Amino acid sequence: MKNPLLEKFKTSFSTVPFSIIKNKHFKPAFIEAINSAKKEIDSITNNKSVPTYNNTIEALEFSGQNLDTISRIFFNLNSAETNDEIQKIAQEVSPMLSEFANDITLNEHLFKRVQLIYDIKDELNLTPEQDMLLTNKYKGFVRNGANLNEDKKSELRIIDAELSKLKLKFGENVLAETNKFELHLTKKSQLKGLPDSAIEAAELTAKQKEKEGWVFTLDYPSYVPFMTYADDRELRKKMALAFGAKAFQNDKFDNQQIVLDLVNKRYKRATLLGYKSHSHFVLEERMAEKPENVITFLNDLLVKAKPAAKSEFNRLAEIAEKDGVSQLEKWDSAYYSEKLKKEIFNLEEEKLKPYFKLENAIDGVFQISNKLYDLNFEEIFTIDKYHEDVKTYKVTDTSGNYISILYADFFPRKGKRNGAWMTSFKGQWKKDNENSRPHISIVCNFTKPTTTKPSLLTFNEVTTLFHEFGHALHGMLANTTYPSLSGTNVYWDFVELPSQLLENWCYEKEALNLFARHFETNELIPMELIDKIKKSSNFLEGMHTLRQISFGILDMEWHSKNPAKIKNVKDFETATFKNTQLYPNVKENCMSTSFSHIFQGGYSSGYYSYKWAEVLDADAFAMFLENGIFDKETSEKFKCNVLEKGGTIKPMDLYISFRGKKPSNNALLKRAGLLK
Incomplete structure (x- = not known):
């Protein structure tokens, strides 16, 4: 069988020829x-020549590139455009990839070659980037079992x-649970409080499912407006309970045992x-x-x-009390937050939306990237896509030099996991x-167009x-x-x-x-x-x-001790949240069973990094505010010292x-209004 994945891609910019790639x-x-x-790997390991930086470290770095390409394509599709067949293949190939990774890091002869070079690295006159690569390669072996005996190496493989x-x-269970639930409404009275855009989107979803009335789902563009505006408290409760019970229903999609298995195996591995x-x-x-830090x-x-x-929570409770709500619950959070925002700032999310047409927002982020980093974006239609919703762009600099290809995938669908990445x-x-x-590629789940x-x-x-897009800039401007x-x-x-x-x-x-214009009148967003x-x-x-801190603490509690x-799972989570809890505990809900960041993605022991990076970003943006948000010298410094450098330097x-300082x-505290 001719296999396009095993041939050189004969496409514009050597992009992936999605249309000819089949699951088989x-x-x-x-x-x-x-x-x-x-x-x-064998040719590097069995090389009779004396190990050198070039014939070992660089050779290792550039090995397996075709495998890397296939892996990227496959696992990106498994997140953005999956189906039962792809998920089955993922279960089959993941252990194979894991075994291959172990074959490298547990290869004693290969490690000896790397170690020989690492031991004399101070004599090699390496550039900082070469030094970082060598250090990473050496640590990669040590941190993945190179120094273990054969029995322990076998255990690690398993x-x-x-x-x-x-x-x-x-991840499969969370996606299945998201797709499984729908709130099907047939009475107009049940829609009270919802904006026209949310009602129209729900009507469209119902038609697509061949149903009368309106259908709301657990996809963010459907779920968030419902929780923010629906006056019917019982319906909000129904939605919130479904959202919080994902993979926590003692059925075939339940993740409780998987969570326990994951944390115990991670601990055992460590x-x-x-x-x-x-x-x-x-x-x-x-x-x-x-962990202590x-x-x-x-x-x-x-x-x-x-x-x-606590003070903010009490204010929400006061507003809810006016509606006869004696106890503020999680399904009241977004609803009364919106009411309080309107009361304090006279600002409604729905009044802002007409100024943020998706195409205008995309154009805005493009213009800002141009002003900061001299990038131009041209939509091109000659590049293969994995779904018709995807947009493709050629990115160049102001001199016309080719910088990158950008894929942008904006709307929710059945085979796509929630969130943005x-x-x-x-x-x-x-x-x-x-x-x-x-x-x-950037992948989001935004509000779809309606009729x-x-x-x-x-x-x-x-x-x-x-x-x-901040992440995308980090990728597009890479220069290592x-x-x-x-x-x-x-x-x-x-x-x-950067994000x-x-x-x-x-x-x-x-x-x-630059971009916030009314979609009908083209009027600029009012001052x-x-x-x-x-x-x-x-x-x-x-x-x-407090919410972000609670997630960070939960992550650390799962991973920093013997589990x-x-x-x-639920009892452990409840005890962990005790010091950060504002709303009453909901016995039917569990966050851990759908906490994809730490149990499917790469954030285990790393969820704190969102708040950690906020410290960096607030401090960095303070410099832009001092010099001007489009100051060329500041943006050039950020581009050259951060975006282009990747992981070449600590x-x-x-x-x-x-920045010139730590x-x-x-x-951050000043920006957040938490500094007195």
Whole structure:
């Protein structure tokens, strides 16, 4: 069988030829690519020449590139355009990939070659990037079992294969639960309070499902407006209970045992490698360095955020009491938050949406990227896509040099997991005098167009777009020699800096004036609305901060100790949330069973990094505010010292080279209104 995944892509910019790739191609391609990569590894291992940087470290770095390409394509599709067949293939190939990764790191002869070079690295006159690559390669072996005896190496292989399958199953269950639930309404009275846009979208969903009336789902563009505006408290409760019970219903999609298996196997793996816990293992390669530092950081924020959060919660309770609600529950949160926002700022999300047509917001982030980093974006229609909704762009600099390909996938659908993320189909590297440019993708779940209106974004969706685009810039502007050090291949608690930094432009008049225009009249967003957006930027910041801290603490509790004695996921979670809890506990709900960031994604022992990066981004944006949000010198410094450098230099050194000093918590606390 001819397999397009095993041939050189004969496409514009060597992009993925999605239209000719079928599901049946993946497994044979993985098998063939793994075998080819094994041969490359064997040729490095069995090289009779004296180990050198070039014939060992660089050779290792550039080995298995075809396997990497196939993996990127397949697992990106498994997140954005999956189906039963793809999920089945994922369960089959994940252990194979895990075994192959172990074949490398547990290869004693290969490790000896790497170790020989590492031991004399001070004599080699390496560049900082070469030194970082060598250090990473050496640590990669040590941290993945190179120094274990054969019995323990075998044990590690078994654990890694099991972990790869568990993570996949966790994600499949969450997606199945999201798709399974729908709220089907047939009476107009049940829609009271909902904006026309939400009603129209629900009517469209019902028609697509061949039903009368209106259908609301657990996809964010459907769920969030319902929880924010629906007057019917019982219906809000029904939606909230369904959302919070994902993979926590003792059925075939239940994740409780999977969570326990994951944390126990992660702990076992870490202790096998000589670490005290999974968190100790993970944080050794993070800016935070160790669990104690993360816990101190979160507790320090908790002390400052909790009084503000309690005060804000009491204000919401007062408003709810006017409606006869004696006890504020989780399903009241968004609803009364919106009422309070309207009372304080006279600002309604629905009044903002007409100014944030998706196409205009995309154009806005493009213009801002042009002003900051001299990038141009041209939509092109000659590139294959994995779904008709996807948009494709060629990115160039102001001199016309090709920088990147960008894929953008904005709307929810059945085979796509919830949330928003940035990924890549191809990384960036330099080899044989060529700077091979990246293919970057952003994936979101925004409000779909209806029959009468284009896609109009909530302000939260606008900041999400900017967030993911910040990650995309990190990927697109990558300019390093080695693929494993390129773009977003940085410490996990540094990766959120570019994304969270770009969100700041959403609140600035100078930036909003570039794109925030009424979709019908083309009128620029009024200054009074910009003022309200700015003033409301700290709205309920105490509660939001407390919520993020609680997730970070839950992550650390799962991963920084021996979890062997934990028998009940819900009981453990309830006890962990005790010090950060504002709303009454809901017995039918459990967060851990759908906490994809830490149990499916790469955030285990890393969820704190969102708040950690906020410290960096607030401090970094303070410099832009001092010099002007489009100041060329400042943006050039950020581009050259952070965005282009990837993981070639330690993050704090990169940050200091941009900012001239270490970051201070004060910028974040001041911005959040938590600093007295």
